[in-house]
Amino acid sequence: MRAxxxxxxxxxxxxxxxxxxxxxxxASVRVLPGEVxxxxxxxxxxxxxxxxxxxxxxxxxxxxxxxDGTGGSSPGHVQTIFNPTVQMVFQDPTxxxxxxxxIYEIVAEGxxxxxxxxxxxxxxxxxxxxxxxxxxxxxxxxxxxxxxGGQRQRVVIAGAMVMEPRxxxxxxxxxxxxxxxxxxxLALMRRLVDETGLAILVVTHDxxxxxxxxxxxxxxxxxxxxxxxxxxxxxxxxxxxxxxALLSVVPETREMEQQILTGEIPDPARIPAGCRFHPRCPxxxxxxxxxxxxxxxxxxxxxxxxxxxxxxxxxWAVTSGVDSTAIGLNPG
Amino acid sequence: MSDALLxxxxxxxxxxxxxxxxxxxxxxxxxxxxxxxxxxxxxxxxGKSTLANxxxxxLPAGTEVTGQITLDGKEVLGLSPGGLRAVRWTxxxxxxxxALHALNPVQxxxxxxxxxxxxxxxxxxxDAAKDRVVELLRRVGLPAARAExxxxxxxGGQRQRVLIAMALACDPHLLIADEPTTALDLMVQAQVLALLDDLKEERNxxxxxxxxxxxxxxxxxxxxxxxxxGRIVEExxxxxxxxxxxxxxxxALAAAFPTxxxxxxxxxxxxLGGDPxxxxxLPGGCPFHPRCPxxxxxxxPAEPELRISGEARSAACVLV
Numbered sequence: 001m002r003a004x005x006x007x008x009x010x011x012x013x014x015x016x017x018x019x020x021x022x023x024x025x026x027a028s029v030r031v032l033p034g035e036v037x038x039x040x041x042x043x044x045x046x047x048x049x050x051x052x053x054x055x056x057x058x059x060x061x062x063x064x065x066x067x068d069g070t071g072g073s074s075p076g077h078v079q080t081i082f083n084p085t086v087q088m089v090f091q092d093p094t095x096x097x098x099x100x101x102x103i104y105e106i107v108a109e110g111x112x113x114x115x116x117x118x119x120x121x122x123x124x125x126x127x128x129x130x131x132x133x134x135x136x137x138x139x140x141x142x143x144x145x146x147x148x149g150g151q152r153q154r155v156v157i158a159g160a161m162v163m164e165p166r167x168x169x170x171x172x173x174x175x176x177x178x179x180x181x182x183x184x185x186l187a188l189m190r191r192l193v194d195e196t197g198l199a200i201l202v203v204t205h206d207x208x209x210x211x212x213x214x215x216x217x218x219x220x221x222x223x224x225x226x227x228x229x230x231x232x233x234x235x236x237x238x239x240x241x242x243x244x245a246l247l248s249v250v251p252e253t254r255e256m257e258q259q260i261l262t263g264e265i266p267d268p269a270r271i272p273a274g275c276r277f278h279p280r281c282p283x284x285x286x287x288x289x290x291x292x293x294x295x296x297x298x299x300x301x302x303x304x305x306x307x308x309x310x311x312x313x314x315x316w317a318v319t320s321g322v323d324s325t326a327i328g329l330n331p332g
Numbered sequence: 333m334s335d336a337l338l339x340x341x342x343x344x345x346x347x348x349x350x351x352x353x354x355x356x357x358x359x360x361x362x363x364x365x366x367x368x369x370x371x372x373x374x375x376x377x378x379g380k381s382t383l384a385n386x387x388x389x390x391l392p393a394g395t396e397v398t399g400q401i402t403l404d405g406k407e408v409l410g411l412s413p414g415g416l417r418a419v420r421w422t423x424x425x426x427x428x429x430x431a432l433h434a435l436n437p438v439q440x441x442x443x444x445x446x447x448x449x450x451x452x453x454x455x456x457x458x459d460a461a462k463d464r465v466v467e468l469l470r471r472v473g474l475p476a477a478r479a480e481x482x483x484x485x486x487x488g489g490q491r492q493r494v495l496i497a498m499a500l501a502c503d504p505h506l507l508i509a510d511e512p513t514t515a516l517d518l519m520v521q522a523q524v525l526a527l528l529d530d531l532k533e534e535r536n537x538x539x540x541x542x543x544x545x546x547x548x549x550x551x552x553x554x555x556x557x558x559x560x561x562g563r564i565v566e567e568x569x570x571x572x573x574x575x576x577x578x579x580x581x582x583x584a585l586a587a588a589f590p591t592x593x594x595x596x597x598x599x600x601x602x603x604l605g606g607d608p609x610x611x612x613x614l615p616g617g618c619p620f621h622p623r624c625p626x627x628x629x630x631x632x633p634a635e636p637e638l639r640i641s642g643e644a645r646s647a648a649c650v651l652v
Contacts, residue, residue, distance in 0.1 A: 211593075264520065
């Protein structure tokens with residue numbers, strides 16, 4: 001963690017509960033200016049709820065969300081939805097764009113709502129060309145259906161960038177795009193970060209995306225961050241057994257022995273006692289863990305990864321210094 | 333190829349929409365031998381799903397189909413409606429993407445799995461059908477009690493398993509899987525791929541697997557065919573094609589799925605400029621040339637045919 005840098009967003013011990021379902025259950029995460037943080041996890045891990053809470057679209061049950069070092073959201077307080085510092089890029093550009101508005105109107109909408117000063121045309125043109133739609137004037141009169149899927153996602157990004165945000169929240173930004181377009185959009189996102197100091201929190205289940213653009217990775221399981229660290233470390237030398245299992249089934253990583261977990265993520269209304277991952281944990285199931293640890297997993301919660309941690313894994317085996325790579329989960 | 337379960341020769345498919353002819357598949361030939369597996373890759377609109385649907389004649393009425401499709405020794409394009417019904421589910425069955433839409437929301441999954449069996453009279457009576465449903469559910473990793481569930485009560489991964497169970501109901505020889513894992517999470521995708529792999533071994537199933545995700549195909553299939561603008565532009569053994577494509581398009585598609593740990597792709601996402609051509613309005617010459625990083629004058633005069641690019645490999649590029 002760079003000293004003296006104010007995080008753009010800090011989420012501390014966030015809980016978002018829907019009745020008995022603890023969708024987010026003690027998650028802590030921070031994003032610094034000029035970095036891409038990939039929040040990875042499966043459906044039902046709570047990652048979308050987490051970014052909806054950052055956006056102010058979801059009221060936290062408890063915990064703190066500080067955006068841009070100021071104010072922040074305490075329990076019961078929902079931020080104004082229109083926070084120009086934080087902008088959102090959605091998964092499906094076709095669904096996110098109004099089919100009856102021209103691209104100019106779509107991109108200008110945020111400016112108009114915010115009653116932005118200065119020339120609207122210039123700002124729309126600048127946002128479009130920053131998103132790689134050049135010359136921007138050519139796109140002004142077009143409707144979303146008149147441009148390609150990749151261009152539509154660029155329009156969505158332009159609509160976010162026109163507000164000059166400091167943080168972009170992107171929910172599976174390339175999942176609905178063709179493989180060849182995927183790389184173009186990811187390259188654009190990385191370029192915006194490198195050139196403007198923007199920060200991106202990208203939610204994805206695509207570990208290749210993280211390898212392509214993320215500085216850091218946070219792995220979410222059942223409402224909590226279970227492992228966090230620099231991208232190279234998490235993807236090349238993961239320590240948490242859940243992260244290791246996830247990586248072993250990425251089709252591109254052939255060298256690892258596959259660890260296909262059985263079943264699916266448990267119901268967030270019935271989070272297992274002790275370590276929430278223990279019923280599916282291949283490390284525990286291997287029977288190779290020392291008794292002192294294996295007896296602990298089903299009853300003792302290893303707790304969430306702390307907000308300040310540069311690198312951490314919420315696992316008794318890891319915190320006890322057991323070399324998880326030596327047990328059960330041998331790569332190749 | 334004599335032992336081919338599926339053999340397609342010079343297949344062309346043209347949709348007619350608002351008085352315009354839209355060629356979706358343009359002269360495709362391919363073979364899958366019994367027990368073999370072929371992955372068909374390509375972007376949206378390249379014709380891969382049209383090709384898949386044509387094998388069981390599931391295309392909309394009025395679609396122009398020419399060429400030859402031989403499945404299990406039968407000429408599919410010449411079959412009578414009765415003959416066609418006999419081929420569907422038994423010679424070949426399809427697992428569609430988007431399991432929520434492919435299932436009937438007001439029927440239990442058990443009844444839906446039993447339906448093809450009663451249509452084809454592969455079971456003697458209702459009790460036998462029930463037993464078979466339970467057997468199929470267990471085989472795809474679902475508890476027998478799930479037979480009484482409605483689709484909305486299942487997760488996406490479970491629904492996909494139901495579709496696979498249904499496709500297996502009449503013991504088909506060919507299983508066509510059209511983007512069966514696209515909407516699924518990584519771990520659930522791995523579960524479904526492992527299941528398909530086991531079934532293939534155990535029943536000597538022949539597999540035609542379709543997706544835009546080249547890495548999944550490479551993992552799941554022995555051979556790989558890459559489609560662009562209605563044609564196959566490269567074909568060969570899956571890993572060789574994925575890791576060392578002969579066609580520039582294959583290389584671009586493969587590069588879109590980075591290998592974790594590969595220093596070259598770290599912080600360097602790789603894409604392909606431009607968009608796939610509209611089927612009704614293809615560029616002249618090689619249809620890939622406007623997007624091709626290696627395009628030159630030789631690409632313009634004519635569309636390249638598939639030619640040998642290695643052992644059991646072919647590619648349609650003038651540079652091969």
